[in-house]
Amino acid sequence: MAKITKHPADENPLAFLKEFTEARIAVGTTGTSIPAKALLDFNLAHAHARDAVYSTVDVDQLSADLAEVHLQMVSLCSSVTDRVQYLQRPDLGRKLNSESVKILTEQITGADVTIVIIDGLSSFAINDNAINLLKLLVPRLQDSE
Known part of the structure; x- marks a missing residue:
């Protein structure tokens, strides 16, 4: 066989x-x-x-989570008007709109460290990981003073 x-x-x-x-x-x-x-x-x-x-950052939850660890959040926007425009014109996503520039120049002063959280192409990443990263990072930054 x-x-x-x-x-x-x-x-x-x-x-x-x-x-x-x-x-x-x-x-x-x-x-x-x-x-x-x-x-x-x-x-x-x-x-x-x-x-x-196409997901979005849960700004309210992020703000509440940051407040729990005594961090202030300033929400800024890029020059794009929506996600479709961001996908078609990623260069505009790298530029702040005029209102956000004004907020930065007038309200943000004297910070030793500024942490920028940007959703980019995955808001899931921010929603799932940002606060956990900050809970690890901030104490280490404070210890290094």
């Missing part, structure tokens, strides 16, 4: 690289397309990325 063995041509020579990266490599093919599972995984990751890009 013939022994059934895996044909080397069925193996992806790049599959071993998966242990070194989370990138989508060596997903294989099904005809001229990728396998259904790889396509579904990609679509799910893409949906998560879209959710992250």
Whole structure:
């Protein structure tokens, strides 16, 4: 009786690289397309990325969390008017609007350290991590005085 063995041509020579990266490599093919599972995984990751890009910072919660650790928050805005414009004109996202510039020049003085929290392309990151980072960072800064 013939022994059934895996044909080397069925193996992806790049599959071993998966242990070194989370990138989508060596997903294989099904005809001229990728396998259904790889396509579904990609679509799910893409949906998560879209959710992250279009999410917003919970400013009220962030302000309350900062107040608990005795930090003052000054909310500023960039020159973009909405998320769509930010995605189309990221250069405007790097510039403060005139009202924010005025706030900075008139209200913010004498700070030894200023911590800037910017949502950029993932407000989830701010909502999930900003206060935890500050709870670790601020005591260390205070100890270094």
